[in-house]
Amino acid sequence: MTATVSTPGQVRHRAPQPRRAQRWCADVAGSSAMASFVVVLALWVGNRGIQELGSGGSTTLTSLGRLTGLLAADLMLLQVLLMARIPWVERSYGQDALARRHRWFGFTSFWLLAAHIVLITLGYAVSSGTGLVAQAWSLVTTYPGMLLATAAVGLIIAVVATSIRAARRRLRYESWHLVHLYAYLGVGLGLPHQIWTGADFVGTPWARAYWWTLYAAALGGVLVFRLGLPVWRSLRHRIVVERVVREAPGVVSVQLRGRDLHRLPVRAGQFFLWRFLDGPGWSRAHPYSLSAPPHGDRLRITIRDLGDGSARAASLRPGTRVVIEGPYGAMTATAPARRPVVMFAAGIGITAIRALLEDPDIAGRPVTLLYRTRDRHDAVFAGEIAALTERQPLHVVYLEGPRPTRFPSFLPAHLAGASDVAGLRHLVPDVSERDAFLCGPVPWMRPVRQALLAAGTPRERIHAEEFAW
Known part of the structure; x- marks a missing residue:
């Protein structure tokens, strides 16, 4: 095993640290999303939505259809903004956390869209006295923009279908990610229908201002942060595989x-989306955490x-060009806190934890690492972690053995007893x-989090990165 830990006297270049997000940033983002719903409702009310809702018959159905369509469009655009990687x-x-909200917004907007189609x-x-099928055909074939909307x-149905848990288990990450890119096309194809036939979109100056601003923000977020920033950083830093x-x-x-990687605003615990320009399939992004702090x-x-494209990593050749997107992730150390630390790692999750062990904001604190592995001989970074214990206050506990089969536990079967909380308090x-x-x-991670909360660890002190999509 080749260790990359620092040795005394080694020159370390600390990267410029990204500004830590303030709590008010999350409050502003959440409040803005809620405000968008209020604006949509106000625009609907201003366009006689309440009066038509109480009229009965076809007018009521159409009014409800307009409202569900407006809310669906608003949620879809908020989805785009959620995953635009705005720093x-x-x-x-x-x-x-963003992915969970994105998922909730996605399914909610889909059902609102379905209700919009049915109600309209x-x-x-x-109103016309025609059959449902005949009316649906007439809408698609005679109304402006409806073929594109169809x-x-x-496309949106395909995205939603592949987001169901059972379907995700059958798909490779790369295939799932490729299908989800079509959601952008789906949002774009729906725009002409909204402009040409949607009175609530263009009927008043206020409506036009709101919807064009929201569309511009979503498009700008994707172009700047999903495309522009990754291309700029990849060209600037010219990253290649060394070995x-x-x-x-x-x-x-x-x-x-x-080049100038010490200027990359990345912290230990974060991850990038990586594209290795080594042949067919290079466009597929792979999320991997740093497994060591940036060194120069x-x-x-x-x-x-794991068989989803990651097997290619072993055959990468020195000099292979790399395109990066990121850094992402909020599992980083905070300088003001000097409390002792407990870390939990299982499987390949040791990568982010290994990097955090050398973070300057953690390296001087007492740290207990609980490392879950089936066999210590196969534990990744065992040699590097042992070296770290010799020069910093690090205590390592290997949780070895098969997992329990009768109930969920973060402990191995031979240690899992009546309570994970009791086991955790015994170890730490x-x-x-x-x-x-x-x-x-x-x-x-779920039983780990539950045990921490039950043991009295405040929720705001629990920092996690989930390996899920």
Whole structure:
């Protein structure tokens, strides 16, 4: 195993630290989302929505259809903004929290869209006295922009179908990610229909100002932060593969070098989306955490072969160009807090934890690391972690063995007893007084979080990064 830990006297270049997100950033973002719903309702009311709702018959159906359509469009555009990788929003929430909100917005907007289609079709059918199918066909074929809107609905259905948990389990991450990119096309194809036939979109100057501003913000967020910033950083830093090191069976570390990487605003605990320009499939992004703090103009990531494109990492050649997107993630240390630390790692989740162990805001604090692994001989970074224990206050407990099968627990089967809380307090008696960092598979992290909360650890001191999509 090749260690990359620092040695006494080694020159360390600390990257410029990204500004820590203030709590008010999250409050402003959340309040803005709520305000958008109020604006949409106000525009609907201003366009006689309440009066038409009480008129009965087809007018009521059409009014409800307009409202559900407006709310669906608003949520879809907020979805785009949520995942536009806007730095201050991303640092306020973290990618895993944003992904959960994105998922909720997505399913809610889909059902509102379905209600919009059904209610508008029913309203027009009742008004014209035609059958439901005939009215639907007439809407699609004779109303401006409706063919494009129909294509948009088809794309959105495909995105929603692949977001269902059962479908996600059958898809590779790359395939799921590719399908989800069509959501942008779906939002764009729906715009002409809204402009040409949506009185609530263009009927008043206020409506035009709101919807054009929201569309421009969503488009600008994608162009600037999802496309422009990654391209600029990749061209500026010119990252290439330096070498590939085998760490454990099925696990390799990729050492990378680049230009002015010490100026990259990244902290230990964060991750990038990586694209290796090594042949077909280069456009597929892979999320990997840094497994060591930035050292001068060097970065390191560590990858387990999970069969979803990650197997290619072992065959990367020195000099292979790399495109980056990020950094992302909110599981970072906070300088003002000097409390002792407890860390939890399982599987390849040790990568982010390994980097945090050398973060300047953590390295001087007492740290207890609970490392869940089936076999210590296959534990990634065991040698590096042992070296760290010799020069900083780090205590490591390996939780070895198979997991329990009768109930969920973060402990191995031979240690899992009646209570995870009792086990945690036995291993870390002062756990409620510590900052906690945890990274690993989501089913394993859930009992960890529950045990920490039950043991008295304040929720705001629990920092996590979930390996889920």
